[in-house]
Amino acid sequence: MKKILTRIGAWLGKRNPFVLIGIAIVATLVAVAGGSAAMEYTMTEEFCTSCHEMRNNVYVEYGGSIHDTNRTGVRAICPDCHVPREPVDKWIRKVQAAGELYQHFIVGKIDTKEKFREHRAELAKNVWTRMKSTDSRECRHCHTADKMSSDLQTETAQARHEKGRAEGLTCIDCHFGIAHSEPKGITPADIVVKQKL
Structure with a gap:
């Protein structure tokens, strides 16, 4: 795990800060959209009666x-x-x-x-x-x-x-x-x- 984190850190360190900000923004948007979609699905009758x-x-x-x-x-x-x-x-x-x-x-x-x-x-x-x-x-x-x-x-x-x-x-x-x-x-x-x- 330490090796993986070290590699990711090295890769990020070589990147332009604006690219990193862009990646963070996209990741945040994906997380928010995914969370919202999951929330909406769990608010359906289909989900509530799935078990x-x-x-x-x-x-x-x-x-x-x-x-x-x-x-x-x-x-x-x-x-x-x-x-x-x-x-x-x-x-x-x-x-x-x-x-x-x-x-x-x-x-x-x-x-x-x-x-x-x-x-x-x-x-x-x-x-x-x-x-x-x-x-x-x-x-x-x-x-x-x-x-x-x-x-x-x-x-x-x-x-x-x-x-x-x-x-x-x-x-x-x-x-x-x-x-x-x-x-x-x-x-x-x-x-x-x-x-x-």
Whole structure:
């Protein structure tokens, strides 16, 4: 390795500094473009359902849910609910997800339906904790509270939204189990976190 680095150093030392700057610029552009392309691919439904753990468990539940099929035809796919849109937060979440991929997929923690069911409450708790800590940020990308028309909501929905706001609740406290089956023994109300607003 030392020989290789010495040769590269000798080769670079003989080059015009402008050539080296040009190489650095091109390498940076290639890295940024490649990183952006990889990021965009990992934000697709195809990528999210490429492993059987997701395709055969949570994706099956999502099929036919209000986020999949509805009267307006507007669909929310996996990253819409599970990945922030802000660039820095998105990269942070992607790094966390890579760790989760290793922990759950590569190690085989949830590689069968039985194992998935066994760990379902833990997995849900992780997602709900993250969503509660960000005041359901991902929900609010599509559902804007100040643009909701109370007139189009039932009296019960109006009262519950008002009560939730008064109690400092966030979307996920009430609206869970919409796209996926609810785990047994836990709800978001059982999770107490300090919200990052």
